[in-house]
Amino acid sequence: MPLEPSKPPPIPRSSWSVLQGVLGLISFLPLWLAAPYRPGVTTFLLACIPAFGFWGAAWVWARRGRLTLPALLVLGLLLRLGFAVQPPSLSEDAWRYLWDGHAAARGISPYAFAPEQLDRLQAEHPRIYSAMAHRERTSIYPPLAQLFFFGAAAAGSLTAWKLLLLAAEVLLVVLLVAGLRVATPNLALWLLHPLVVLEFYSSGHLDLLALGFLAAALVAVRRGRGLGAGLLLAGGILVKLFPLFVAPLVVAGLPAGRKRRAGAAACGAALALGFGGGFLLLGGAGEYLQIVATYHDSWLFNSLLFHLLPNRELGGRLLTAGFLLFAAAVALGHRAGEHDDLWLRCYFVLMAWCLLTPTLHPWYLSWPLLAAPVLGTRCRSVLYLSAAAPLSYLSYALEQPGARPWLLWAQYGPALWLFYRDLRAYYDGRDESPAPLPENHPRR
Numbered sequence: 001m002p003l004e005p006s007k008p009p010p011i012p013r014s015s016w017s018v019l020q021g022v023l024g025l026i027s028f029l030p031l032w033l034a035a036p037y038r039p040g041v042t043t044f045l046l047a048c049i050p051a052f053g054f055w056g057a058a059w060v061w062a063r064r065g066r067l068t069l070p071a072l073l074v075l076g077l078l079l080r081l082g083f084a085v086q087p088p089s090l091s092e093d094a095w096r097y098l099w100d101g102h103a104a105a106r107g108i109s110p111y112a113f114a115p116e117q118l119d120r121l122q123a124e125h126p127r128i129y130s131a132m133a134h135r136e137r138t139s140i141y142p143p144l145a146q147l148f149f150f151g152a153a154a155a156g157s158l159t160a161w162k163l164l165l166l167a168a169e170v171l172l173v174v175l176l177v178a179g180l181r182v183a184t185p186n187l188a189l190w191l192l193h194p195l196v197v198l199e200f201y202s203s204g205h206l207d208l209l210a211l212g213f214l215a216a217a218l219v220a221v222r223r224g225r226g227l228g229a230g231l232l233l234a235g236g237i238l239v240k241l242f243p244l245f246v247a248p249l250v251v252a253g254l255p256a257g258r259k260r261r262a263g264a265a266a267c268g269a270a271l272a273l274g275f276g277g278g279f280l281l282l283g284g285a286g287e288y289l290q291i292v293a294t295y296h297d298s299w300l301f302n303s304l305l306f307h308l309l310p311n312r313e314l315g316g317r318l319l320t321a322g323f324l325l326f327a328a329a330v331a332l333g334h335r336a337g338e339h340d341d342l343w344l345r346c347y348f349v350l351m352a353w354c355l356l357t358p359t360l361h362p363w364y365l366s367w368p369l370l371a372a373p374v375l376g377t378r379c380r381s382v383l384y385l386s387a388a389a390p391l392s393y394l395s396y397a398l399e400q401p402g403a404r405p406w407l408l409w410a411q412y413g414p415a416l417w418l419f420y421r422d423l424r425a426y427y428d429g430r431d432e433s434p435a436p437l438p439e440n441h442p443r444r
Contacts, residue, residue, distance in 0.1 A: 017071035020061065024075045024192065025082075027054035031194065032082060035202065036089035041393050048390045051194040055387075058192050062185035069184045073173070076191035080169075083201040084162040090393065091363070092133040094158055094204035099128050100139050101153025104146055104282065110139035111284025111291075138287050140295055143278020144238035145206055158204060165200055165208045172212045176373045179219045186376040190369065195386045199363035207363055210239040211370050214346075217243075217250055221342060226259030230266030238274040241292070242367055245327065245353055246346045253342040304412035306358045307405070323356040340374055344426055347371035347379050351419055354385065355412065362389040378426075381419035385411065 030047035037044040061067040088094045100110040102125055108118065115122070115135040122129045129135070141149070152161040173191070176182045190196060200208045213236030220229035233250050236243040243250075251267065254260040279285040306319060327349045351368040354360055368382040377383065388411045 016061075016066050017068060020058070020067055020071060021075050021078070024054055024058070025078065027051050028079055028082070028194070028197070031198065032086070035086050037393070038089055044393060045390050048194060051197075052387055055188075055192050055194060058188045059185050062183075062188045067184065067188065069177070069187070072184060072188055072191055079192070079197050080166055080201045083197055084159065084166065086202045087158065088131075088203045090198060091203040091205065091361075092131055093206070094161060095128050095131040096133075096139070097141075097145075097149045097161060097204070097206065098153050098158065099125065099132060100141065100146055101149035101151070102128070104150050105153055109282040109284040110141075110146065111279070111282055111288040112138065113284075114138050137294075138284065138291050140288075140291050141206065142238045142241060143274050143282070144235065145209075145240065146278065146282065148206075148209060148239070162201055162204050165204065168209050168212045169200070172208075172215055175212075175215055175219055180222075180374060182373040183376065186373045189372040189376065189383065193369065193372075193386065195362065195365060195369070195389050199366065203363070205363045205366075207240055207242070207366055210236045210243060211366060212236075213239060214243050214246070215370060218253075218342060218346065221250055221253040221263075224255055224259060226254045226262035227266050229254060230263035230268075231270050233263075234267045234270030234274065237271060238278075242350075242364075246349050248327075249330070249342065249345050249349065304408040304416070305356060307408055319356045319358065323353055326352045326356075343371050343374045344378070347375060347382070348423065348426070351379070351382050351422075354382070355416060355419060360392070362392045365389055379422060381415050381422050384418055385415040388415070 027050040031044075031051050034040070034043050034047040058067055058072075062072065096115075099115055099121075103110045103113070103118065103121060106121065108121070114137055115129060115132060139146070148164065152158075152164065155161075173187070176187060199205050213232050217229045217232035217236065220232055229250060233243060233247055237247065247267065251260060251264045254263045279288070309318070330345050330348050330352075347368050350371075354365055354368060357364075365382060365386045368379065369386050371379050372383065391407060391411050394407060
């Protein structure tokens with residue numbers, strides 16, 4: 001009787017982890033070598049291709065059980081440390097953070113004085129001053145952000161600032177894994193996303209700190225902790241104003257009665273104390289309100305819908321009004337009874353803002369992308385738009401951001417359609433995300 005050919009032994013999981021780690025590092029290596037990015041936008045776009053390809057492959061491997069959580073965490077940490085040593089080249093914002101911190105340390109209000117007005121500080125920190133953009137503008141960052149800037153300036157380097165961001169993300173991941181028990185494939189959508197790695201660790205954007213506060217507030221809501229949710233929500237707003245968009249949703253997500261009132265009161269009191277105390281110490285309250293209003297009508301690029309309007313200034317304000325109406329409709333028309341209902345509604349509001357805002361910096365997409373570890377591929381619109389985000393830097397290289405409409409349609413057209421599909425799936429009660437393959441599936 002002829003012997004059947006023996007099957008090759010399966011590859012050990014440890015070997016898979018090593019192989020995936022090596023592939024991940026190799027895939028991100030072109031991006032690491034391509035820095036600085038802004039002088040050669042085409043080179044940057046080409047370098048993004050293998051990194052985004054690995055991001056998609058990692059999700060597939062994790063869904064099939066071939067990418068373990070420890071391997072994912074180690075690879076994510078290595079990528080972050082590797083890019084943290086780079087000076088910012090996609091954005092100059094991190095240099096402004098250090099400038100504001102040095103100004104506050106000297107008793108100078110970053111809200112009252114623009115960098116170009118401070119000759120003595122320019123002489124003390126010429127490298128920071130020369131690396132900054134928008135030196136003619138006063139600071140737009142809220143008081144708690146200024147406290148973090150002060151600490152980074154005291155440490156004296158951008159590396160210290162990026163290590164602070166890393167510590168904040170470690171706490172965020174602990175919250176997602178231990179507090180929410182998110183699935184490994186969903187976590188890979190965040191940890192291995194090139195947008196997250198580049199914008200937070202190469203460019204060092206502040207948003208990561210505020211995202212941690214917002215995620216902690218949503219977890220506190222799920223656990224019914226009104227006081228904690230309110231304080232954490234206020235903390236996020238005091239770092240960056242974006243959580244204001246979902247503040248009514250977060251408070252309304254608490255159980256009706258004493259806990260909801262406690263959450264609203266805690267948030268309001270913390271905001272009053274934070275802004276009041278910050279302006280009392282730093283001054284410049286009027287200038288801060290003015291620069292926030294000015295910011296809405298400044299820069300004005302990206303956003304497909306915005307560039308289709310004939311009057312840009314009026315159109316931007318009309319789109320803002322449309323966003324506020326949409327946010328109110330989501331708040332009033334939600335489906336109750338689903339454990340991640342609040343995350344879905346926050347995703348819808350933040351994603352709608354990204355699609356309607358006149359100015360969409362690529363790192364702003366991290367706000368709706370925060371839902372990916374919880375919702376996975378149920379948030380398809382932000383997964384597509386964040387993957388298309390590198391095209392925004394091609395827009396920067398053009399004379400006018402709307403000069404090539406095909407570029408905006410390639411970025412935003414599919415994202416708008418997918419956002420409609422995400423909304424329909426939610427309100428029709430359907431879950432269109434693929435389930436992980438079972439253990440006995442032949443492809444595993």
